[in-house]
Amino acid sequence: MKNAIVIIVFLFVMKPILPVLEYVLNYDYIVKELCENKAKPEMKCNGKCHLMKELAKASENDTPVSSDKKVSHSEFEVLFIQKLTSLEVVMLNFPIQKSINAKYSDSYFYENSKPAFHPPTV
Incomplete structure (x- = not known):
């Protein structure tokens, strides 16, 4: 059952590519027999006119x-x-902390005991 569904989906996906595939497989026949511009080799059509017609037919059939x-x-x-039938307003009281945290320590210090380096004068 799964394989059948996969094959059907694959065919629906490949349907727009079928005219191009047919053009590639039957290239020689299309160029020699079906090309409308056989008399004008300078156009270098090589059967692309037939391919465009087939693509137009395929897209025409795809319209809903x-x-x-x-x-x-x-x-x-x-x-x-x-x-709204009623509106309740609730006041939230948060305790204000007035004490300072005494455990905080500022461990940063700056020691300026060494003199600044000066390069020797010449």
Whole structure:
């Protein structure tokens, strides 16, 4: 069952590529027999005219059926409102800390006991 689904999905994905694949496989036949510009070799068409026709047919068949119908879409915004019956205001009291943390220590110090280095004069 899974294999069948994979094959079907693969075929749907590969459907737009089929005209190109057919062009590659039948290149010699298309250039010699089906090319519309055989009389004009300076155009170097090499059957690309036939490929373009086949790609146009494939894309024409891919248009959805509902594209012929005019469909109007409308959007509505739904808003639900609930009336407030009561409003409670709660006062939160946070204790104010007035004491300073005595355990804080400033361990940074600057020692300026060494004199600044001066290069020798010449």
